[in-house]
Amino acid sequence: MKKLLTTTLLTLALAFSATAADKHDHEHEAKAGPTGGKLITEVEPHVEFFVNKDKKVEIRFIDDDMKVVAPGAQVISVTLGDRSAPTKLSFTKDGDKLVSDKAVPEGNDLPTVVQIREKEGAKAVTEKFNLNLNDCPTCKNKEYACTCSHGEEEKK
Numbered sequence: 001m002k003k004l005l006t007t008t009l010l011t012l013a014l015a016f017s018a019t020a021a022d023k024h025d026h027e028h029e030a031k032a033g034p035t036g037g038k039l040i041t042e043v044e045p046h047v048e049f050f051v052n053k054d055k056k057v058e059i060r061f062i063d064d065d066m067k068v069v070a071p072g073a074q075v076i077s078v079t080l081g082d083r084s085a086p087t088k089l090s091f092t093k094d095g096d097k098l099v100s101d102k103a104v105p106e107g108n109d110l111p112t113v114v115q116i117r118e119k120e121g122a123k124a125v126t127e128k129f130n131l132n133l134n135d136c137p138t139c140k141n142k143e144y145a146c147t148c149s150h151g152e153e154e155k156k
Helices: 001-029
Strands: 038-040 046-051 058-061 075-080 087-089 091-094 097-103 110-117 124-131
Touching: 038 124, 046 110, 087 097
Parallel strands: none
Antiparallel strands: 038 046, 046 058, 058 097, 075 087, 075 110, 091 097, 110 124
């Protein structure tokens, strides 16, 4: 009886820890926005950064249910490209999104800085990443918005 109880408790403990580990992994899983762009979750509503077919940046505001919400008073600035001569993008409202005034400069793996302010004069939340416009070999997104973990084993 004692052996059966020990085995049962050990089995339950392993099952619980596997479930907790599985939940933990999914909580930190990368997510893309509804359009397939990079999701920036440090702000509310979240921001989706997406490069369209014309190589212009589209910014959408996303709620916790992954639904697009209309832009409010948020101020977005994007600086990218060659650090000695960076490209600064301005945005205009176009329906439920903001669209950049210029296209992304030529090249790939461009250093990118996105600054998001809740309103004019508010403190900025800054997101930095390399804008890699290659298709991901594993998921359906571009590399800058990749949601899979390929290459993670190389980083360790």
